[in-house]
Amino acid sequence: MASTSRTQSAGTSWRDVNVSPFILVQGGEEYIHTRVTDSIKAQLKQVAPDTEIHHLSAANYESGELQVLASPSLFGEEKLLVFDEMHKMTDAFVVDGLEYVQYPNPDVTFLGLHGGGNRGKRLLDALKRAGQHIEAKPIKSDRDRMEFLQAEFRAAKRRVNAEAVRALADAIGPNLGELAAATSQLIADTEGTITEEIVEKYYGGRVQATAFKVADAALDGQLGPATALLRHALATGVQPVAVTASFAMKARQVARVVDARIPQGQLASVLGMAPWQAQRVTATARHWSPVNIAGAVELIARADAEAKGQARDANYAVERMVTKVAGLVAHR
Numbered sequence: 001m002a003s004t005s006r007t008q009s010a011g012t013s014w015r016d017v018n019v020s021p022f023i024l025v026q027g028g029e030e031y032i033h034t035r036v037t038d039s040i041k042a043q044l045k046q047v048a049p050d051t052e053i054h055h056l057s058a059a060n061y062e063s064g065e066l067q068v069l070a071s072p073s074l075f076g077e078e079k080l081l082v083f084d085e086m087h088k089m090t091d092a093f094v095v096d097g098l099e100y101v102q103y104p105n106p107d108v109t110f111l112g113l114h115g116g117g118n119r120g121k122r123l124l125d126a127l128k129r130a131g132q133h134i135e136a137k138p139i140k141s142d143r144d145r146m147e148f149l150q151a152e153f154r155a156a157k158r159r160v161n162a163e164a165v166r167a168l169a170d171a172i173g174p175n176l177g178e179l180a181a182a183t184s185q186l187i188a189d190t191e192g193t194i195t196e197e198i199v200e201k202y203y204g205g206r207v208q209a210t211a212f213k214v215a216d217a218a219l220d221g222q223l224g225p226a227t228a229l230l231r232h233a234l235a236t237g238v239q240p241v242a243v244t245a246s247f248a249m250k251a252r253q254v255a256r257v258v259d260a261r262i263p264q265g266q267l268a269s270v271l272g273m274a275p276w277q278a279q280r281v282t283a284t285a286r287h288w289s290p291v292n293i294a295g296a297v298e299l300i301a302r303a304d305a306e307a308k309g310q311a312r313d314a315n316y317a318v319e320r321m322v323t324k325v326a327g328l329v330a331h332r
Contacts, residue, residue: 022131032136059088087115211246221329
């Protein structure tokens with residue numbers, strides 16, 4: 001048997017997972033499923049190159065398969081059993097899994113990948129008690145994306161400016177796999193602190209054409225750049241609804257700052273933003289009055305409805321919104 005450490009813990013971070021008899025990854029973020037699986041494979045292969053690896057679908061599981069696969073091998077090799085689609089697990093898998101949790105083979109690592117929900121709850125609870133439980137919740141908020149990127153750079157022991165993280169998040173979008181790949185490229189191809197200028201060099205086209213960049217330019221009253229960015233964004237696949245959503249988020253932030261009687265030093269914490277984000281919103285808010293930002297919010301809401309089907313030409317509706325919102329800055 002390999003000397004791999006087999007510790008048990010609950011609520012383990014997917015970045016810190018280690019080899020143990022039972023590992024359950026639960027949630028809909030496929031990228032985390034992949035990262036955990038790759039990490040466990042690498043750890044096992046490092047200490048036991050002859051590790052047997054078996055991939056199976058819990059959705060197609062038939063009675064008795066787990067016991068056969070988990071039985072001791074002739075020469076005592078380590079085994080990794082990866083069961084995906086556990087959110088669709090068969091009843092036979094639940095029965096066999098509950099039995100196996102009570103009598104596991106110490107040379108086997110059981111890795112279950114569950115897409116979310118309560119299917120097989122009794123087995124899920126048993127696996128959580130027996131080993132490591134990793135949450136794989138999809139990252140939806142802008143703040144979570146930023147934290148993900150910062151953690152990627154931190155794990156690689158690389159310094160990165162807050163502005164660079166913001167630029168990279170804007171450029172790549174919400175897909176964790178693409179964010180991780182972009183981070184890996186910057187880490188591999190550059191030295192020293194990663195700055196916004198470096199991100200611009202690698203991903204400038206994508207950075208400049210994102211929906212958030214369009215919103216930033218328009219809310220700063222830069223009609224020409226905002227229109228150019230919008231057309232480029234739409235031409236490269238950005239959907240009109242993504243543009244209106246970005247405008248809505250940015251406008252709400254500005255509206256909260258415009259008439260807020262909050263000391264500058266407390267603004268970030270009160271608004272739930274990073275200090276540099278609060279500074280950016282504050283700078284934009286100087287262009288706006290309470291009346292005008294309220295008008296902008298109405299324009300954005302109307303364009304959002306049009307982009308979702310109320311207008312024949314969603315692209316035109318969004319471009320009209322950009323023109324009118326930027327124009328409000330000039331007439332505040």
